[in-house]
Each structure stands twice: as C-alpha cells, then as structure tokens.
Amino acid sequence: MVPDELELTWERLRGAVSARRATVDAAQWRAGAEALSRESGRLVALWGSDRRDLGEGFDVQAAFAVRDGLLVLRLPVPALHPAFPDISAFFPVAGRMQRALHDMLGIVALGAHDSRPWLRHGAWPPDVYPLRRDLDAATSFPASDAAYEFVSVSGEGVHEIPVGPVHAGTIEPGHFRFSVLGERVMRLEEHLGYKHKGIEKRFESMRIEDGARLAGRVSGDSTVAYAWAYAMAVEGAAGVEPPARALWLRGLALERERVANHLGDLGYIGNDAGLGFALSQFSRLKEDWLRLNAAVFGHRYAMDFVVPGGVASDVDSSGIARLEAQADRIEREVRALRDTFEEHAGLQDRFRTCGIVTTELAVRLGLTGLAGRASGRSEDLRADLPSPPYDQLDVQVARHGDGDVAARVSVRFDEILESLRLMRLILDRLPAGALTIGCPDPAPGASGLGWVEGWRGEVFVALECAPGRGIRRCHPHDPSWQNWPLLEHAILGNIVPDFPLINKSFNLSYAGVDL
Amino acid sequence: MYRILRQIARVGIVTEPGPEADENLRDTAARIESEVARSFAGALAIRHVDAGSCNGCELEIHACSNPYYNLEGLGIRFVASPRHADMLLVTGPVSRHMEEALRRTYDATPAPKVVVAVGDCGCTGGIFGEGYASRGRVANVIPVDVSVPGCPPTPLAIMQGILTAITRRT
Numbered sequence: 175m176v177p178d179e180l181e182l183t184w185e186r187l188r189g190a191v192s193a194r195r196a197t198v199d200a201a202q203w204r205a206g207a208e209a210l211s212r213e214s215g216r217l218v219a220l221w222g223s224d225r226r227d228l229g230e231g232f233d234v235q236a237a238f239a240v241r242d243g244l245l246v247l248r249l250p251v252p253a254l255h256p257a258f259p260d261i262s263a264f265f266p267v268a269g270r271m272q273r274a275l276h277d278m279l280g281i282v283a284l285g286a287h288d289s290r291p292w293l294r295h296g297a298w299p300p301d302v303y304p305l306r307r308d309l310d311a312a313t314s315f316p317a318s319d320a321a322y323e324f325v326s327v328s329g330e331g332v333h334e335i336p337v338g339p340v341h342a343g344t345i346e347p348g349h350f351r352f353s354v355l356g357e358r359v360m361r362l363e364e365h366l367g368y369k370h371k372g373i374e375k376r377f378e379s380m381r382i383e384d385g386a387r388l389a390g391r392v393s394g395d396s397t398v399a400y401a402w403a404y405a406m407a408v409e410g411a412a413g414v415e416p417p418a419r420a421l422w423l424r425g426l427a428l429e430r431e432r433v434a435n436h437l438g439d440l441g442y443i444g445n446d447a448g449l450g451f452a453l454s455q456f457s458r459l460k461e462d463w464l465r466l467n468a469a470v471f472g473h474r475y476a477m478d479f480v481v482p483g484g485v486a487s488d489v490d491s492s493g494i495a496r497l498e499a500q501a502d503r504i505e506r507e508v509r510a511l512r513d514t515f516e517e518h519a520g521l522q523d524r525f526r527t528c529g530i531v532t533t534e535l536a537v538r539l540g541l542t543g544l545a546g547r548a549s550g551r552s553e554d555l556r557a558d559l560p561s562p563p564y565d566q567l568d569v570q571v572a573r574h575g576d577g578d579v580a581a582r583v584s585v586r587f588d589e590i591l592e593s594l595r596l597m598r599l600i601l602d603r604l605p606a607g608a609l610t611i612g613c614p615d616p617a618p619g620a621s622g623l624g625w626v627e628g629w630r631g632e633v634f635v636a637l638e639c640a641p642g643r644g645i646r647r648c649h650p651h652d653p654s655w656q657n658w659p660l661l662e663h664a665i666l667g668n669i670v671p672d673f674p675l676i677n678k679s680f681n682l683s684y685a686g687v688d689l
Numbered sequence: 690m691y692r693i694l695r696q697i698a699r700v701g702i703v704t705e706p707g708p709e710a711d712e713n714l715r716d717t718a719a720r721i722e723s724e725v726a727r728s729f730a731g732a733l734a735i736r737h738v739d740a741g742s743c744n745g746c747e748l749e750i751h752a753c754s755n756p757y758y759n760l761e762g763l764g765i766r767f768v769a770s771p772r773h774a775d776m777l778l779v780t781g782p783v784s785r786h787m788e789e790a791l792r793r794t795y796d797a798t799p800a801p802k803v804v805v806a807v808g809d810c811g812c813t814g815g816i817f818g819e820g821y822a823s824r825g826r827v828a829n830v831i832p833v834d835v836s837v838p839g840c841p842p843t844p845l846a847i848m849q850g851i852l853t854a855i856t857r858r859t
C-alpha cells in the first residue's frame with residue numbers, strides 16, 4: 175500500500191524487515207504523511223541524523239507501517255537553520271518525537287503547536303544539541319534549571335497534584351501532574367526525560383558487537399526484543415541471514431520474555447486492585463520462570479543471548495525437556511489463576527470500565543502493542559508480517575474491544591497461553607544447525623532496520639554503519655512513545671487512587687523513551 | 690474465596706530455596722533477619738531510588754520480595770519517603786536529570802544512613818559510562834557504602850549487599 179499520488183522512487187532495503195525508502199523534499203514529506211494517515215498507515219518512529227561531515231546537511235526520517243511492511247521517508251534538510259514540516263497534525267504521536275529531535279539535533283518542526291523541550295531538562299543548554307557530531311560525548315555542562323512549563327487547567331475547584339519524579343515504590347522516575355476536580359482527574363500531563371543518559375550518543379562511540387549489549391539495555395524488561403531488533407538491523411545492513419536454529423531460539427527467548435513480563439504485571443495489577451494473593455502467586459511463577467531462563471540461557475532475563483549473526487548459546491535436549499515441562503505446569507497454574515481473577519467480584523469491579531481507551535481514540539492517536547490490542551486494534555507483527563520462525567507458527571492475535579483494565583488483563587492472559595503454544599511448537603520443530611554466522615561486517619554507510627513485536631509492542635531500531643565495524647547512528651524506538659500519551663487519556667474521569675492500577679495495566683517504559 | 694484458599698493450601702510455603710538455591714540463600718536470609726532484629730529493632734526501612742537504570746535492576750529488586758526470597762518477611766520494608774529510611778538502594782548510572790533528586794533524597798535521609806549502589810551501572814557507570822547526560826557511578830554523586838555488581842545482580846546478590854551494609858554499619 176503505497177499512496178500512488180506520491181510518485182516517489184522507492185528503494186527496497188535489505189534485511190528481514192520488508193521495507194522501502196524514498197528520499198523526499200519538504201512538500202512530499204508533508205503530502206506523504208498526510209496520504210499515509212488517510213490510508214491508515216501508522217507512524218512507527220521518527221528520527222534524524224547529522225550528515226554535515228559528509229558535505230551534506232541533516233536528515234529527518236520517519237518510518238510508517240503499511241499493510242505490507244515499512245515505508246521510510248527520508249528528508250534532507252539544510253545545515254543552516256535545519257527545519258522540516260510538522261507531521262503531528264496527521265500523526266499526533268509525532269509531537270514528542272519531534273520535540274526530542276529538536277533537543278538532540280536542533281532540527282525544527284515547522285508549524286508544530288508544541289515546541290517545548292522534551293528530553294532536555296537542565297543537563298545541557300538550549301543551544302547545544304548532543305547528537306550533533308561535533309559535540310564531544312564527554313562534554314559536561316553546568317546544570318541549568320529551566321523550569322518546565324506545564325499546561326495549567328483553571329476553573330473553580332480545580333487543583334493540581336504533582337507526583338514524582340521519585341515515586342513511592344520501586345518504579346522508574348517520571349513526573350505526573352494531575353488536575354483534579356473533587357476526586358476526578360480532569361487532566362494529566364506527563365513530563366518524562368529524567369532517565370536520559372545519552373544512549374544514542376553512546377552508540378556512536380561503539381563497535382557493532384558492543385552496540386548489541388547497549389541495545390539490550392535500552393529497556394531492561396525488553397532486552398530480547400531490543401537485542402533482536404538491533405541484530406536484525408546489523409544483519410540487514412550486511413545483507414546476511416543468521417542460521418535457522420538461531421532464529422527459532424530467538425523466538426523462544428522472545429516468547430519467554432513476553433510471558434515473564436505478563437506474569438509479573440498480572441501479579442502487580444491484582445495487587446493494586448486489592449488482591450495480594452495475586453502478587454504472591456504470580457511472582458512465584460515468575461521466579462520459577464526466571465530460574466529456568468538462567469539454566470537455559472545463562473541469564474535470568476536472557477540478556478546478551480541474541481547477538482548480531484545469531485545467538486550466544488544453544489539449548490540442549492535436557493533444556494528442551496525442562497522448558498516443555500515448565501510450559502505445561504505454568505499453563506495449568508495460569509488457567510487456575512485466571513478463573514480466580516474472573517470469579518473475584520471485587521477485582522472485576524475495579525477492572526471493568528476503569529482506564530478506558532476507546533477503539534476510536536486508539537486508532538486516532540496510534541495506540542500500539544498489547545494495549546492497542548486491548549482497545550480493538552489488531553496489529554501484531556508476529557501475525558501481520560511474520561519473519562522466521564513466526565512465518566511457520568500461525569500466531570493467533572489476542573484481542574479485546576473494551577479498552578479498560580479488564581481488557582488489558584484479558585489480553586495478557588490470552589497472550590501467555592498463546593506464547594506457551596508457540597514455545598511448544600518451537601521446541602518441537604527446532605531446526606538443527608549452527609548457532610551463528612559470526613558478527614557481520616556491514617559496509618561503511620550501509621543501513622539496516624529491525625522491527626520486532628516485543629511484549630509491550632513493536633520495538634524498532636534504525637542503524638547506520640561506520641568504517642571498521644563502527645556505528646555511525648543508531649536510533650532505538652520503544653512502543654511506549656506511542657502509548658504514554660494515551661495514558662493521559664485513559665485516566666480522564668477516573669479518580670486519582672485508580673491511577674496506579676491503570677498505569678500498571680499499561681506498564682510503559684520510562685528508560686525506553688528517555689534514552 | 691474457596692479457590693484462593695485451595696491454591697494457598699496446594700502451593701504451601703515456598704519461602705524455601707528451590708533445589709538449586711541453596712544454603713547460601715538460607716544463610717543470608719537468617720543473617721539479615723538477626724542483624725535487622727539486633728540493630729534496627731526488627732525493622733529496616735529502605736528507600737529505593739532509580740537514578741537512571743535500564744529498569745533491569747528494578748526487576749531484581751522486585752524479585753527480592755517474591756515468596757522465594759521474602760525480603761519483607763525478614764523485617765525489611767520499602768518506604769515511600771527518605772525521611773523514614775535507614776538505607777538507600779540506588780540503581781543506574783546517575784543521569785544528570787536525576788542527580789539533583791538523588792542528592793536531595795540523600796540529604797533528606799536521617800543519619801546514620803547507608804547507601805547501597807545496585808548493579809554494574811551503580812558501581813561503575815556500567816555500559817552507559819559518563820557523558821553529557823550521565824554522571825556515571827553513584828559514588829560520583831553521593832557517598833556509597835556497599836556496591837553490588839551484576840547486570841542485573843541476582844536477588845541473592847542484592848540481599849547479600851544489604852546484609853554487608855547493615856553489618857558494616859554496626
């Protein structure tokens with residue numbers, strides 16, 4: 175599905191991701207975004223890079239999901255006063271990405287209604303752009319404290335409740351500002367960026383093999399998804415494919431990551447709704463799960479298991495037997511716990527109609543991943559554009575239409591059961607053969623994309639290589655970019671004490687978007 | 690309700706090492722419990738601060754509270770305010786944007802206070818290192834008593850770090 179009226183010349187990109195890229199001018203950029211939004215394309219990621227050292231200016235790229243893959247628009251912008259037409263009018267989710275792009279590279283989204291900083295708080299001055307290549311990564315600036323301008327809500331009886339950045343409990347830092355009337359939330363404004371530690375800049379000082387470890391630490395709970403997306407990008411850039419056995423083992427690790435996170439979250443969601451029993455049961459199951467990961471992958475979260483070119487270790491027949499036995503046991507326990515959840519009137523009372531994102535809103539604002547599937551969307555890369563091993567597994571997509579906490583809980587249960595089924599198929603049909611082709615060596619300037627359905631949603635990586643197996647640019651993109659803005663909607667009209675429950679039902683990443 | 694009771698009865702008490710885990714855990718748990726009883730009147734209050742982690746270390750801090758490790762059963766509570774804390778458990782390299790919040794949390798914690806830096810990032814800056822947005826290891830920002838390496842460190846390693854910190858203090 176390429177909007178014909180664009181009349182662009184598409185170049186097909188190599189790799190496991192079915193993707194085409196076109197270089198456009200500013201008018202085509204805007205028209206392209208408009209046409210894609212009209213034809214139900216989805217904005218996956220938006221990023222930029224500094225090409226002045228190559229005698230060019232900057233460029234801005236946007237990746238859109240269409241029915242048969244990705245379309246990437248690449249817009250060169252001048253070195254002096256770099257700017258591009260805003261596309262947040264067509265894709266509201268672009269707003270924060272464009273603000274981050276400005277913070278990092280100084281490229282302006284012309285016509286955007288919100289031009290406040292997003293990733294930059296006080297760590298560097300407004301006229302410094304860390305991803306420009308002439309900025310030394312080690313430069314340290316005196317703290318400047320520019321106060322963030324929150325949108326204020328006025329009206330009789332409305333008051334504000336600021337929360338964070340440090341929260342009660344063991345969770346990531348971020349700031350939430352609630353405007354409430356009585357007990358009801360009239361508005362929530364998120365302010366993130368506290369964890370920004372310069373990951374994108376860091377990539378540029380690394381070699382491809384080390385970058386894999388960094389990619390696996392963008393958002394620790396999704397380490398397999400990121401490591402796979404990164405490896406996919408490297409392999410695409412080099413025009414090579416990992417052995418079949420490696421791909422199937424990656425699938426195994428990714429499904430185990432999905433189940434681990436769902437188990438953990440279901441425990442906390444139950445706990446937040448008053449059922450402490452859920453937390454002790456699910457956290458016990460999750461611990462069993464992680465221990466077997468440690469035995470099978472050598473790491474409780476399978477960090478660094480996926481490497482460019484393949485996987486780091488094999489799973490032997492005794493490992494397979496243990497994995498199969500555990501799948502059977504966990505399935506029985508999860509089914510029993512699901513019945514408990516469904517029969518528990520108090521729990522259902524808290525879950526139903528709480529934190530609703532309607533299908534209409536989910537489509538308009540681009541909700542993605544498991545939260546999207548709980549709000550009537552159907553996208554799941556494992557089913558829509560399956561790459562091996564998913565092309566042989568016939569993934570059944572879990573869906574729900576209600577968009578409330580209950581729906582997100584239901585989708586998680588369904589996804590656990592489906593992942594268990596997929597794991598059994600993988601273990602049953604695991605192809606024999608090598609584990610890796612060795613770390614690929616892409617040509618300088620070669621670029622590749624990775625796109626993987628992680629447990630939270632689609633993780634995307636865009637990579638451009640430098641000489642000597644170096645990294646010229648790497649942009650990792652977390653699905654939480656898409657979903658954080660929807661959380662601001664989900665809480666509207668609910669009471670403040672329901673926020674932890676609603677928040678947990680999404681469980682979005684801070685680290686993944688703060689970078 | 691019946692179903693819950695039946696499940697509780699069937700699972701029994703799992704705060705008991707699984708096959709591979711071990712004497713070590715039993716021993717660490719027992720020593721934590723007696724040290725907390727002896728030096729903290731049976732209740733050690735910990736404030737966790739994520740100063741810029743990848744969130745991997747948080748997963749393992751959470752795991753410390755699962756029924757296998759049962760940290761809270763040993764007299765340890767995670768508290769919401771530094772003013773009630775005896776110990777700070779700090780994860781991540783310290784991002785420049787969290788530096789001030791971390792320092793303020795440290796200042797608000799009543800003396801004597803102990804600080805445990807959790808994870809390779811907290812110990813050395815880890816893979817993120819130091820740069821325009823990262824101050825690197827926790828000790829670059831506040832005094833650290835004990836560092837727990839690992840990426841992320843296992844729940845047992847975190848518990849041993851906590852034990853070392855409270856034993857050393859007294």
Ligand code: SF4
Binds near residue numbers: 742745811839842
């Ligand atoms: S030590 Fe490892 S797991 Fe912990 S925050 Fe750092 S990268 Fe993440």
